[in-house]
Structure formats: C-alpha cells, structure tokens
Amino acid sequence: MNYKRYLPVVIFLIIIIFIQLLTFVLKVNFYLTQLTMAAYYSIAVIGLCMLMGYAGQISLGQAGFFAIGGYTTAFLTTLNLIKFNDFGLIKFFHEIGIFTLGKNVYGNEILHFSPMISFFLAIFISAAIAFLIGIPVLKLKGHYLAMATLGFGTIIYSTVKGTRFFGEADGITNIPGFKILPGLTVSGNFTERIQNYYIAWFFVIIGLIILINLINSRTGRALRALHGCEPAANAMGINTSRYKLNVFVLSAIYASIAGFLLTHYNSGIGPSEASISKSVRYVAIVAAGGMANIWGTLITGLILNFLSLRGVFGSYDDAVFGIILILIMIFDPSGQVRNTFFNNNYLLKPFKKLIKKER
Amino acid sequence: MTIEQVIQYIFSGITIGSIYAIVAIGFNIIYNATGIINFAQGEFIMLGGMIAFSINKFLSTFIIYKSISLFITILVSIVITIIIGALLEILFIRRLKKPSILQMVVITIGLSMLIREIALNVWNEQIRALPFFTGNEISSINIFGAHISPQVLWVAGVTTLIVIILSIFFKYTIIGKAMRACSANKTSAILCGINIKNMVTLSFMISAGIGALAGCVVSPLTQTSYDMGSPLAIKGFTVAIFGGLGNSTAAVYAGLLLGILESFSISILPNAYTDVIAIIILLFVLFFRPSGLFISKEKGELKEF
Numbered sequence: 001m002n003y004k005r006y007l008p009v010v011i012f013l014i015i016i017i018f019i020q021l022l023t024f025v026l027k028v029n030f031y032l033t034q035l036t037m038a039a040y041y042s043i044a045v046i047g048l049c050m051l052m053g054y055a056g057q058i059s060l061g062q063a064g065f066f067a068i069g070g071y072t073t074a075f076l077t078t079l080n081l082i083k084f085n086d087f088g089l090i091k092f093f094h095e096i097g098i099f100t101l102g103k104n105v106y107g108n109e110i111l112h113f114s115p116m117i118s119f120f121l122a123i124f125i126s127a128a129i130a131f132l133i134g135i136p137v138l139k140l141k142g143h144y145l146a147m148a149t150l151g152f153g154t155i156i157y158s159t160v161k162g163t164r165f166f167g168e169a170d171g172i173t174n175i176p177g178f179k180i181l182p183g184l185t186v187s188g189n190f191t192e193r194i195q196n197y198y199i200a201w202f203f204v205i206i207g208l209i210i211l212i213n214l215i216n217s218r219t220g221r222a223l224r225a226l227h228g229c230e231p232a233a234n235a236m237g238i239n240t241s242r243y244k245l246n247v248f249v250l251s252a253i254y255a256s257i258a259g260f261l262l263t264h265y266n267s268g269i270g271p272s273e274a275s276i277s278k279s280v281r282y283v284a285i286v287a288a289g290g291m292a293n294i295w296g297t298l299i300t301g302l303i304l305n306f307l308s309l310r311g312v313f314g315s316y317d318d319a320v321f322g323i324i325l326i327l328i329m330i331f332d333p334s335g336q337v338r339n340t341f342f343n344n345n346y347l348l349k350p351f352k353k354l355i356k357k358e359r
Numbered sequence: 360m361t362i363e364q365v366i367q368y369i370f371s372g373i374t375i376g377s378i379y380a381i382v383a384i385g386f387n388i389i390y391n392a393t394g395i396i397n398f399a400q401g402e403f404i405m406l407g408g409m410i411a412f413s414i415n416k417f418l419s420t421f422i423i424y425k426s427i428s429l430f431i432t433i434l435v436s437i438v439i440t441i442i443i444g445a446l447l448e449i450l451f452i453r454r455l456k457k458p459s460i461l462q463m464v465v466i467t468i469g470l471s472m473l474i475r476e477i478a479l480n481v482w483n484e485q486i487r488a489l490p491f492f493t494g495n496e497i498s499s500i501n502i503f504g505a506h507i508s509p510q511v512l513w514v515a516g517v518t519t520l521i522v523i524i525l526s527i528f529f530k531y532t533i534i535g536k537a538m539r540a541c542s543a544n545k546t547s548a549i550l551c552g553i554n555i556k557n558m559v560t561l562s563f564m565i566s567a568g569i570g571a572l573a574g575c576v577v578s579p580l581t582q583t584s585y586d587m588g589s590p591l592a593i594k595g596f597t598v599a600i601f602g603g604l605g606n607s608t609a610a611v612y613a614g615l616l617l618g619i620l621e622s623f624s625i626s627i628l629p630n631a632y633t634d635v636i637a638i639i640i641l642l643f644v645l646f647f648r649p650s651g652l653f654i655s656k657e658k659g660e661l662k663e664f
Binding site: 060137142159276 | 395396451454455458459460461462464465466468469470471472473475476477479480589590593596597600629630631632634635638639641642645646649
C-alpha cells in the first residue's frame with residue numbers, strides 16, 4: 001500500500017475538520033453553507049481538471065452537464081404522479097421505493113421519484129449524453145473543440161431556459177432533500193448544516209481518491225501521454241480516442257453528481273447554473289490551479305468559489321474570473337509556478353519533518 | 360403560409376443573417392492574420408452600439424440635425440472601438456511567445472468576460488438603442504406585400520459595402536496582401552520583411568472597426584445590451600465555420616442562409632429555441648464537414664481540425 005498517495009487526503013480531511021471547528025469557535029456557522037456549496041462545485045471542477053489538465057481536451061460545456069444532473073433530479077423529484085397512484089404499475093413502483101410520497105409547500109401530497117432513483121438516472125443520462133456527444137466532438141481539436149463544447153453548453157442553457165416543464169427562467173424549486181441513509185439528508189435545512197458540510201466533503205474525498213488512483217495508474221499515464229502529443233501516444237499503442245471519450249464521460253459524471261447534490265442542497269436550480277459564464281469559471285479554476293494538478297484545482301476552486309459565493313467580488317464577479325484566466329495564460333500558461341507551489345512534496349514538507357522526528 | 364409571410368420571413372432572415380455575416384467576417388480577418396479565433400468578437404459589436412448610444416445622447420443636445428449627429432456618432436464610436444481593439448491586442452496578445460491554441464482560446468474568452476462585466480458597470484443592464492437612421496419605428500417600405508423597416512436596407516447595404524471594401528483591400532492593396540501572406544506562411548512573411556506583429560494589431564483593429572459599425576447599424580433593430588456579445592459570437596462562429604474559416608464572401612452566403620433558416624424556424628418553434636437550431640447546425644457542420652459548405656472537399660481535406 002502506497003501510503004504517500006493518501007497522506008495528502010488525510011491532511012486535507014484534518015484541515016476540513018479544523019475549518020469546521022474554527023467556524024464553530026468564531027461563531028460564523030453560516031460560512032459552512034457557502035463552504036458546502038463550494039465543495040459541491042469542487043466536484044465538477046476536479047472532474048474538469050481530469051479532462052482539461054490531464055487529457056488536454058478543453059471543454060466549455062461542463063456547466064451543461066452540471067445542469068443535466070441538477071435538472072434531471074429537479075424534474076423527477078417534483079413531478080407529481082399522485083393522480084396515477086391507482087394504476088397498477090405506479091402502485092407497484094411506489095411499494096418498492098422508486099416513488100416516494102411527500103408534501104409540497106401548500107401541504108398537498110405529491111408522489112414523486114425517490115431521489116435515490118433520480119441520482120442514478122442523473123448519472124446515467126449525463127453519461128449517455130456525454131458518450132453520444134463525445135464521439136463526434138472529441139474528434140475536433142483546438143478552437144473547434146472549444147466551440148463545439150461551448151455550443152453544447154449553449155444548447156442546454158437555451159433548452160432549460162425555454163422549456164416550460166423546466167421552469168423557464170425561474171428554474172425549479174421546492175426540491176425535497178436527498179436521504180442517503182436514515183438520519184443523513186442532503187438538504188438546506190439550517191439545523192443540519194454541520195452534517196451537510198461533512199456529507200459534501202465526504203463526496204469530494206471519495207471523488208478525489210478515485211481520481212488520484214486514476215492519475216497514478218496506467219490510464220493516468222496514458223492521458224498524460226495523450227496531452228503531450230497525440231500522434232506519439234497513438235504510436236505507443238494508446239487508443240487515444242477511447243481514452244478521450246472515457247475521460248469525457250467521467251468528467252460529465254462528476255459534473256452531474258455535483259449538480260445533483262447542489263440541487264438537493266439548495267432545494268432548487270435555475271438556468272444560470274447552465275450558463276456559459278459558469279463553464280468559463282470552471283475552466284478558469286482549473287487553469288488557476290495549474291492545469292494538470294488536482295490538488296491545486298481543488299484548493300483554488302474552494303477558495304475562489306467560497307469568495308464568490310460570499311459576494312466578495314461584488315458586481316465584478318465574472319470579471320475576476322476573466323482576469324485570473326488572462327493573467328495566468330499570459331504569465332504562466334504551463335502552470336510551472338503553481339505546480340511547484342501545489343506540489344505534494346511542497347505541501348507535505350512540514351509533515352515529513354514531523355514524521356521523521358517521531359521515528 | 361401566405362406569400363407575404365414568406366417574403367417577410369426572408370427579409371427578417373436577411374437582417375439577422377447580415378449581422379451574423381459581419382461577425383463572421385470579423386472572425387475571419389483575425390483568423391487569417393493570426394490563425395486564432397477571437398472569442399471576444401461579439402463584444403466589439405456590443406461596445407460599438409453602447410458607445411454610439413452614449414455619444415449620440417451627448418451630441419443630440421446641441422446638434423439639431425439628426426443625420427449629422429448620427430454620422431459623427433458612428434464615426435467616433437468606430438474610432439474608439441478600433442482603439443480598444445488595438446489596445447487589447449497590444450496589452451494581452453502581442454507579448455505572448457508562441458502561444459498555444461488553448462492559451463489563445465482561454466485568453467480571448469477571459470477578455471470577453473472582462474469587457475462584458477466592465478460594460479455592465481459602465482452602462483447598466485438596461486437595453487439601449489440608437490434612433491432609426493431614416494424614418495422611425497413605425498415607418499416601413501412595402502415590398503411585394505411585405506412590410507420591412509428601412510433600417511433593414513441599411514443593414515444589408517452596410518454588409519455589402521463591407522464585403523466589397525474588404526475584398527478590394529485584401530486583393531489589391533499592399534497591406535492587405537501582406538496580411539494574407541501572414542496567414543499563408545508566417546516564416547516566409549517575416550523573410551519578406553513583413554512586420555507580423557503589426558499585421559496582427561491591424562487585424563484586430565479592422566475587425567473591431569467592422570464590429571463597431573455593425574453594432575451601430577443593427578442597434579435600432581435588435582437593441583444593444585451588455586450581454587449581447589457572446590450569443591452573437593457563437594452565431595458568428597457558426598457562420599464562419601459554415602462558410603469555411605477565413606473565407607469572407609462565403610461567410611455572407613452562409614450568414615444569409617442561417618438567418619433565413621432561423622427566421623423560418625420561429626414560425627414552427629418557440630422563440631427560445633432559435634439559438635438551439637443554429638448551434639445544432641454548427642455541431643453538424645463541425646462533425647461532418649468542418650471545412651465548410653462552400654469549400655471543395657479536396658481543399659478541405661488539406662486543413663487540419
């Protein structure tokens with residue numbers, strides 16, 4: 001077992017617990033709400049980091065997949081099927097738990113899809129769309145790839161904004177919480193704030209561990225080879241189009257899970273989550289984190305999203321991300337400066353000394 | 360659908376198609392000189408319209424003749440936008456050494472976000488419009504039973520003029536030829552004594568100027584708002600790809616085709632989906648014929664996508 005690989009994860013976990021205790025001591029519990037949301041955005045961002053940083057394929061459609069996840073569950077868990085409750089099939093589904101009974105704000109009973117089912121449906125739908133879109137899109141390179149993914153993002157944005165049952169410009173609200181286990185619910189309930197903070201980071205860390213393993217595996221090496229030079233990677237026997245497609249689907253699944261969880265946490269979703277500026281924001285975070293650097297991406301994503309959600313940037317919110325993009329691309333496009341800063345060894349230095357002393 | 364309706368749709372298609380064509384031409388000019396796509400192209404149109412509106416408001420207080428103040432307004436707004444375009448290039452793009460495509464895409468996207476946000480803070484989220492060049496909102500010309508605004512003729516006329524002037528510029532002037540040389544082969548262009556960096560700046564200036572002119576001409580019809588840039592950029596890119604990147608004359612045909620398709624789609628689908636149609640066309644063209652519809656297949660196979 002390679003412990004070194006997981007040491008940063010453990011340290012990260014300690015930092016997370018420390019932050020929670022800090023907010024408790026400083027009596028700024030409300031910061032946890034933004035931190036939880038930032039955690040969910042981080043899931044989408046680390047997925048994009050895999051695609052953009054490691055495989056070198058720019059995608060301006062990440063918010064589209066985020067919205068697919070969010071809107072799938074929003075639609076399914078607010079769809080009222082109570083009228084059909086007497087039909088045999090629906091009744092059967094209700095009994096085995098595919099549908100659950102809930103109450104809306106007016107106190108009327110509604111029969112909707114169980115969030116657990118919509119969770120898997122959201123993953124399935126976004127993976128299927130990513131697969132179908134990915135086959136032709138990933139043949140393109142450079143500008144063409146950027147524009148095609150941007151076009152995909154715009155299609156999703158215009159569709160959710162213009163379709164009646166997706167709530168048009170208002171979006172969908174009153175989404176029930178996502179019960180993972182009895183007593184553990186993803187919801188925006190103020191009393192469950194601390195619990196939700198940890199649930200969010202649980203998901204982030206699970207996603208992170210999967211990606212860390214992937215990066216340090218044969219697949220990860222193949223992806224980096226593909227980033228370096230595609231024809232060379234092909235010549236080495238790497239099925240580049242297969243790898244590109246797989247990582248595209250993977251990043252779509254990450255985005256869709258992030259969208260799913262954030263939708264349940266906020267108990268609502270609007271078309272702005274699908275907008276182009278959100279996609280560009282994810283790209284900015286990956287670029288700022290050092291491209292092929294999952295820790296850098298995670299940490300910058302957490303900080304920038306947290307500041308943005310706290311409203312620190314005011315009405316220049318998007319402009320800040322634009323400036324970050326420009327400055328980084330002008331002065332440090334390959335991410336050398338940031339990679340040395342966010343390097344595992346750099347971050348682990350103080351801890352390594354500790355470990356040595358103990359021995 | 361009556362014949363009058365068909366004509367009406369065609370004319371509204373020509374109007375929006377001309378706008379797309381102008382954006383696409385702006386893309387093509389920069390692409391020809393540098394090989395990059397300027398994602399901030401749509402912002403030039405927005406800036407042109409917005410600056411013109413402010414100047415016109417200022418001028419109309421002491422110039423009585425509407426046409427004179429409009430003329431000065433448009434001229435000044437074009438000049439200011441050209442200066443902005445040149446500044447963008449000099450500040451952000453000139454200093455790059457051997458930029459990768461990813462780098463250029465990301466920088467121009469960043470620029471477009473920056474310009475949009477600054478425009479939001481300088482002006483506000485209100486929708487603005489210049490006055491109609493001739494007549495007003497309700498004046499119309501009757502063509503085969505269809506009623507069109509005289510501004511439509513202005514838009515079509517300006518587009519035609521831009522295409523003619525540009526093709527003369529690129530074919531017969533020495534600077535135009537130098538710019539074409541840059542796109543064909545940079546190293547040889549340097550060996551011929553062409554200052555490539557200045558050519559890139561010039562290409563940004565020309566496309567900013569064209570964008571500003573387009574922004575002024577369409578402002579009475581489509582109104583100007585701070586966020587009009589990026590949808591226009593996507594449509595303009597669709598048209599540029601449709602006609603084949605770098606080919607300005609084909610871009611006009613492609614623009615008119617897309618505009619007419621879009622205006623007919625409104626009669627079948629809700630208005631919110633018009634963007635979707637254009638982008639689905641873009642995706643299909645990208646997947647099956649990335650070299651564009653108006654370029655022979657053999658020529659297209661030589662390019663790399």
